[in-house]
Amino acid sequence: MSEPAGGAGTAAHGADSEVGRLRTVILHRPGPELTRLTPRNNDRLLFDGIPWVARAQEEHDAFAQALRDRDVEVLYLTELIAQTLADDEARDLAISTALGDLDLGETMQGYLRGLLGDADPEALTTYLTAGIRNDEVRGGFGLVTSLLAHDDFLIDPLPNLLFTRDSSVWVRDRVTITSLAMPARKRETELTELVYSRHPRFAGTPRIHGAHYEHVEGGDVLLLAPGVVAVGVGERTTPAGAERLARQMFDDGLAHTVLAVPIAQERATMHLDTICTMVDVDRMVVYENVADSLVAHAVTPRGDGDLDVAAPRPFLEAAADAMGIAELTRIETGLDPVTAEREQWDDGNNTLALAPRVAVAYERNHATNARLEEAGIEVVAIAGSELGSGRGGPRCMSCPVSRDPLT
Numbered sequence: 001m002s003e004p005a006g007g008a009g010t011a012a013h014g015a016d017s018e019v020g021r022l023r024t025v026i027l028h029r030p031g032p033e034l035t036r037l038t039p040r041n042n043d044r045l046l047f048d049g050i051p052w053v054a055r056a057q058e059e060h061d062a063f064a065q066a067l068r069d070r071d072v073e074v075l076y077l078t079e080l081i082a083q084t085l086a087d088d089e090a091r092d093l094a095i096s097t098a099l100g101d102l103d104l105g106e107t108m109q110g111y112l113r114g115l116l117g118d119a120d121p122e123a124l125t126t127y128l129t130a131g132i133r134n135d136e137v138r139g140g141f142g143l144v145t146s147l148l149a150h151d152d153f154l155i156d157p158l159p160n161l162l163f164t165r166d167s168s169v170w171v172r173d174r175v176t177i178t179s180l181a182m183p184a185r186k187r188e189t190e191l192t193e194l195v196y197s198r199h200p201r202f203a204g205t206p207r208i209h210g211a212h213y214e215h216v217e218g219g220d221v222l223l224l225a226p227g228v229v230a231v232g233v234g235e236r237t238t239p240a241g242a243e244r245l246a247r248q249m250f251d252d253g254l255a256h257t258v259l260a261v262p263i264a265q266e267r268a269t270m271h272l273d274t275i276c277t278m279v280d281v282d283r284m285v286v287y288e289n290v291a292d293s294l295v296a297h298a299v300t301p302r303g304d305g306d307l308d309v310a311a312p313r314p315f316l317e318a319a320a321d322a323m324g325i326a327e328l329t330r331i332e333t334g335l336d337p338v339t340a341e342r343e344q345w346d347d348g349n350n351t352l353a354l355a356p357r358v359a360v361a362y363e364r365n366h367a368t369n370a371r372l373e374e375a376g377i378e379v380v381a382i383a384g385s386e387l388g389s390g391r392g393g394p395r396c397m398s399c400p401v402s403r404d405p406l407t
């Protein structure tokens with residue numbers, strides 16, 4: 001693990017498993033970006049409904065408090081962004097990156113450059129996360145603003161920032177900047193990359209992957225055990241993304257085996273962590289309707305720099321072998337396939353381990369939580385009626401920055 005970069009009191013950064021005692025996590029408290037959702041844009045912005053924002057904030061505050069109650073340091077993404085933007089070079093970079101891809105013409109570009117340039121770090125953070133709507137721009141700024149609809153976005157909002165899991169992943173002492181597949185989320189990694197490269201606490205952290213590479217999303221990356229990483233390949237992470245990530249992890253000595261796990265390209269299973277998450281060093285909660293059909297292609301480094309790819313085998317068997325344990329035991333969602341399907345949809349499988357045998361889960365998934373408790377897992381239950389409308393649970397809503405090593 002790297003030395004603490006943030007001065008006295010901060011833990012070393014890094015994680016080598018899903019279950020080592022959680023020390024520091026990045027969350028995003030839902031904010032004004034969620035007020036941008038309407039029934040006309042929610043599909044494009046990847047929400048299944050229109051959340052009640054104040055209630056989502058209450059639920060999220062309770063989630064953060066449950067973590068603090070267990071001595072987890074909670075960092076908020078927007079605070080990290082604002083702190084980073086206090087530096088002039090970081091600001092210039094953030095503004096030119098955000099405006100770089102906008103197809104809005106020179107007049108509007110010039111206007112936005114001035115608006116963002118004059119904003120203080122907090123206001124700039126809000127512009128970059130909640131976006132700017134055409135009707136928020138006042139007073140004759142040319143042809144483009146006149147022709148766009150009043151509620152067209154000049155800068156798109158990022159409502160999925162809530163799911164900090166997806167835009168970066170720590171693997172040992174490196175941070176993976178991911179490459180998000182859906183257009184509505186692409187800009188998120190501009191912000192995580194900015195924080196990890198420029199924030200005083202993180203500057204100098206070795207980074208791997210990046211937004212310019214093939215798609216990999218953090219929800220697909222599971223650190224099953226030190227050196228063993230499962231990568232879901234489906235709607236979000238592409239085969240080439242998994243291959244590149246494996247190669248980088250082998251080159252940097254971060255893993256000895258990568259298990260590429262094909263998953264159905266459907267909304268219900270958009271990431272591997274919607275299907276299974278680790279709750280102990282050798283146990284995972286799994287959606288049983290698909291558990292038996294999951295397979296893994298074990299990828300290992302070959303001496304000549306290329307990769308060995310084994311024939312596909314049942315996922316849990318291949319995982320146990322790579323982890324060097326007799327069995328990776330499954331705890332199943334629900335008692336019958338319909339309950340399981342309902343609870344999987346509501347992120348019953350998407351738990352966040354705080355330590356071996358302690359996991360945060362949405363309270364609504366009664367059947368799954370009961371199974372976890374029967375198996376001796378302490379369930380830290382949180383409300384998520386509003387948070388869940390973006391289709392993500394406790395694991396999706398958290399990016400572990402440091403966990404105690406299992407090794």
Ligand SMILES: NC(=[NH2+])NCCC[C@H](N)C(=O)O
Pocket residue numbers: 045046047160163165166182185218219220270271273274390391392393395396
């Ligand atoms: N790791 C996860 N399962 N993240 C869930 C992300 C949900 C988000 N609305 C999306 O569609 O991208």
